[in-house]
Amino acid sequence: xxxxxxxxxxxxxxxxxxxxxxxxxxxxxxxxxxxxxxxxxxxxxxxxxxxxxxxxxxxxxxxxxxxxxxxxxxxxxxxxxxxxxxxxxxxxxxxxxxxxxxxxxxxxxxxxxxxxxxxxxxxxxxxxxxxxxxxxxxxxxxxxxxxxxxxxxxxxxxxxxxxxxxxxxxxxxxxxxxxxxxxxxxxxxxxxxxxxxxxxxxxxxxxxxxxxxxxxxxxxxxxxxxxxxxxxxxxxxxxxxxxxxxxxxxxxxxxxxxxxxxxxxxxxxxxxxxxxxxxxxxxxxxxxxxxxxxxxxxxxxxxxxxxxxxxxxxxxxxxxxxxxxxxxxxxxxxxxxxxxxxxxxxxxxxxxxxxxxxxxxxxxxxxxxxxxxxxxxxxxxxxxxxxxxxxxxxxxxxxxxxxxxxxxxxxxxxx
Numbered sequence: 001x002x003x004x005x006x007x008x009x010x011x012x013x014x015x016x017x018x019x020x021x022x023x024x025x026x027x028x029x030x031x032x033x034x035x036x037x038x039x040x041x042x043x044x045x046x047x048x049x050x051x052x053x054x055x056x057x058x059x060x061x062x063x064x065x066x067x068x069x070x071x072x073x074x075x076x077x078x079x080x081x082x083x084x085x086x087x088x089x090x091x092x093x094x095x096x097x098x099x100x101x102x103x104x105x106x107x108x109x110x111x112x113x114x115x116x117x118x119x120x121x122x123x124x125x126x127x128x129x130x131x132x133x134x135x136x137x138x139x140x141x142x143x144x145x146x147x148x149x150x151x152x153x154x155x156x157x158x159x160x161x162x163x164x165x166x167x168x169x170x171x172x173x174x175x176x177x178x179x180x181x182x183x184x185x186x187x188x189x190x191x192x193x194x195x196x197x198x199x200x201x202x203x204x205x206x207x208x209x210x211x212x213x214x215x216x217x218x219x220x221x222x223x224x225x226x227x228x229x230x231x232x233x234x235x236x237x238x239x240x241x242x243x244x245x246x247x248x249x250x251x252x253x254x255x256x257x258x259x260x261x262x263x264x265x266x267x268x269x270x271x272x273x274x275x276x277x278x279x280x281x282x283x284x285x286x287x288x289x290x291x292x293x294x295x296x297x298x299x300x301x302x303x304x305x306x307x308x309x310x311x312x313x314x315x316x317x318x319x320x321x322x323x324x325x326x327x328x329x330x331x332x333x334x335x336x337x338x339x340x341x342x343x344x345x346x347x348x349x350x351x352x353x354x355x356x357x358x359x360x361x362x363x364x365x366x367x368x369x370x371x372x373x374x375x376x377x378x379x380x381x382x383x384x385x386x387x388x389x390x391x392x393x394x395x396x397x398x399x400x401x402x403x404x405x406x407x408x409x410x411x412x413x414x415x
Contacts, residue, residue: 005198009262012198013205020209027210036207043207043267046200049193050272053186055146057275058296059158060183065292066162067171067179075163081401082294085394086302087338093234093304093390094334097311100230106223107319149271155296190275194263201266208377220375227312231382234308235389242393246400249285250393256280257392265385268377270299273388286395287404294398298391305386306351309379310337313351314358317368329362336361351383352376 023035066075101107139145139153146154165172242250257280260273274295281291314333318325325333336358352369359366372379399405 005259008198009201009259009266012202013262013266016202016205017209017214019202020206021214023206023210024213029211032210036211039203039207039210042203043200046193046196047267047269047272049196050269050275051149053190053193053275054149054151054271055154056182057186057190057278058151058154059146060179060186061278061288061292062155062158062296063162063165064176064179064183065289066159067165067176075159075166078290078293078398078402082297082394082398083301085397086298089238089302089304089390089394090307090338091334092237093308094311094337096234096237097230097308098315098330098334100226100233101312101315101319104222104226104229105319106226107316151296151299158296187275187279190279194276197263197267197272201263204267223316223372224375224378227309227379228382230308230312231305231386234304234386238304238390238393242396246396246405250396253281253284253392253396254389256284257388261385261388264388265381268380268384270303270384270387273384274299277388277392281392281395284396285405286399287402287406290399290402290404291395294395295391298394299387302391302394303383303387304390305383306354307337308386309351309383310354310358313355313372313379314364317355317359317371318364320368320371321365323364325362333358333362351380 023032027035136150137152137156139150139157142154142157144150145157165175239250239254257277260277260280263276264270264273278291278295281295282288311334315325315330337354356366356369358364359368396405
């Protein structure tokens with residue numbers, strides 16, 4: 001079944017590109033836009049179904065995972081190890097993006113005419129002030145947070161609830177039964193939703209190629225190619241370190257998460273891959289308590305692909321305008337991105353918002369965003385898949401440190 005589903009996903013990707021190219025060639029721009037709008041209905045419905053699942057799934061799995069830990073000390077220990085890995089991975093991602101954009105110089109001599117420096121990209125950066133970020137972490141209402149799919153706020157509330165349940169002598173068995181049943185139900189719902197993924201993938205790619213055309217890939221080849229080369233190096237580094245810490249069995253984990261990674265890549269949404277990633281981590285052997293704790297936190301604090309993109313794109317824009325940033329400014333930029341990137345979860349087109357905030361901080365032309373908007377969706381596909389890999393690696397590493405990697409149960413042979 002898994003192999004068949006992977007074939008469906010890859011086939012949907014190829015067919016989507018082919019249909020999009022045909023529409024782009026035979027239809028007028030207005031007709032192509034209409035076709036893309038109709039196709040996007042399918043993708044929008046699929047992503048709404050995914051968002052429908054996220055809040056109850058994160059809450060139930062995280063509360064259950066924390067409550068099953070031995071004590072508050074175990075929660076704190078796992079939390080410190082998890083955040084330690086997240087911070088290290090974040091620094092590596094930012095530095096690698098910085099090094100690669102300097103090495104490749106994708107913005108130097110670009111054959112595109114940059115937009116006027118005073119043009120507006122229409123991105124609101126108000127919500128990325130320090131005060132707004134810090135106060136935004138704590139929910140004023142858990143129901144409001146769930147209604148808006150604010151993952152970071154749901155995580156904060158779930159940590160408090162799970163810790164409280166773990167601190168009660170009998171661990172509130174009635175509550176635990178309800179939470180575990182909710183998690184089981186939501187995972188079953190996830191299975192139903194995922195059956196529609198190939199259709200959504202086809203529609204998303206067909207709509208993108210229909211409006212932008214395959215030629216846009218050639219125009220931005222150096223920028224796109226350089227970024228994907230950087231992602232490949234990041235993947236190699238993350239997987240290599242994980243092999244050193246966990247062992248060669250990690251390679252089987254990479255095979256197990258190929259479907260979630262493909263799904264994230266095709267839909268340009270890390271959220272779309274969350275349920276299946278959680279499932280595959282547990283099948284591979286990461287204990288439920290670690291997987292349910294690390295993965296939701298990773299979606300707020302460990303967006304490796306998105307952070308690399310922020311440094312890469314910011315300096316790319318500076319190169320387009322011929323602006324040299326000093327070493328001190330680049331170090332400051334890395335520290336700024338370490339903070340602002342943690343507010344990405346739940347914000348539409350969050351990477352663009354973070355980049356816009358960084359450009360404003362250093363008085364770089366915000367209009368540079370208009371240059372990268374044409375291929376932002378394509379690049380979002382790569383960084384979304386990278387976020388899945390980064391969070392899977394983090395879960396495996398923390399599970400190893402906690403001796404919480406279990407031997408997978410062999411599936412019965414199919415007759």
